[in-house]
Amino acid sequence: MDYALYYWSGIQGRGEFVRLALEDAGASYTDVARTEGDAAIAPFLDGEHPGVWPFAPPFLRAGRLLIGQTANILAWLGPRLQLLPEGESARVHAAQLQLTIADLVAEVHDSHHPVASSLYYEDQRDEAARRAADLRAHRLPKFLGHFEQVLQRAGGRHALHQHSYVDLSLFQVMAGLDYAFPHAMQRLRGDLPLLCALQQRVAERPNVAAYLASPRRLAFNRNGIFRHYDELDDPR
Numbered sequence: 001m002d003y004a005l006y007y008w009s010g011i012q013g014r015g016e017f018v019r020l021a022l023e024d025a026g027a028s029y030t031d032v033a034r035t036e037g038d039a040a041i042a043p044f045l046d047g048e049h050p051g052v053w054p055f056a057p058p059f060l061r062a063g064r065l066l067i068g069q070t071a072n073i074l075a076w077l078g079p080r081l082q083l084l085p086e087g088e089s090a091r092v093h094a095a096q097l098q099l100t101i102a103d104l105v106a107e108v109h110d111s112h113h114p115v116a117s118s119l120y121y122e123d124q125r126d127e128a129a130r131r132a133a134d135l136r137a138h139r140l141p142k143f144l145g146h147f148e149q150v151l152q153r154a155g156g157r158h159a160l161h162q163h164s165y166v167d168l169s170l171f172q173v174m175a176g177l178d179y180a181f182p183h184a185m186q187r188l189r190g191d192l193p194l195l196c197a198l199q200q201r202v203a204e205r206p207n208v209a210a211y212l213a214s215p216r217r218l219a220f221n222r223n224g225i226f227r228h229y230d231e232l233d234d235p236r
């Protein structure tokens with residue numbers, strides 16, 4: 001099956017969670033906006049394509065199917081890419097964890113855009129400073145502490161006893177947070193040995209390592225979800 005991934009061309013964003021699954025599995029896919037431009041996304045958002053109407057990117061085309069929402073895309077891809085252990089319990093648990101990751105991603109986004117996505121960061125700097133301080137002090141330790149315990153309960157090496165799309169997404173979360181909040185992450189890392197080890201192991205998976213070294217892996221930047229502003233990180 002050839003997959004077509006639709007996501008904004010200039011950032012990793014939420015598309016990266018899907019991209020990592022496709023890359024790790026060695027799946028054949030086209031990153032449509034990177035080859036045709038972001039304009040290729042518009043007809044789908046305007047509802048001009050047959051099939052289910054996506055609200056926002058990322059969405060995935062697989063034959064006649066059009067699938068939106070990051071966690072939903074991964075839930076569909078997981079069994080097809082051998083990125084999900086067998087069984088109903090694993091399927092449901094993976095979806096639950098991925099939705100929790102989506103909650104964290106939304107909170108990270110809101111740390112630099114707490115008032116409105118449609119405003120520039122520069123127009124909401126004071127609110128962002130307050131929101132980011134709370135994220136660093138309370139929300140990151142709570143989310144990451146939860147994922148650390150999830151790993152511990154599953155034996156230490158994986159979120160779900162064996163490799164899955166959730167491990168790939170946890171890698172992406174840790175990499176993004178390292179970029180956005182390097183000082184806060186330095187402080188938090190000591191309590192997250194299993195997550196840190198997982199991040200390292202995922203980065204060393206052959207297909208992931210090849211992808212990370214390729215031009216397909218865009219650098220984190222200040223247009224994406226994980227953004228670095230010195231003033232939003234722990235003070236040095």
Ligand SMILES: N[C@@H](CCC(=O)N[C@@H](CS)C(=O)NCC(=O)O)C(=O)O
Nearest residue numbers: 013014056057058068069070071102
């Ligand atoms: N819950 C959705 C969120 C999708 C989303 O917010 N996509 C962003 C880019 S990362 C977007 O283009 N949003 C446009 C909008 O919300 O108006 C998911 O996880 O896929």
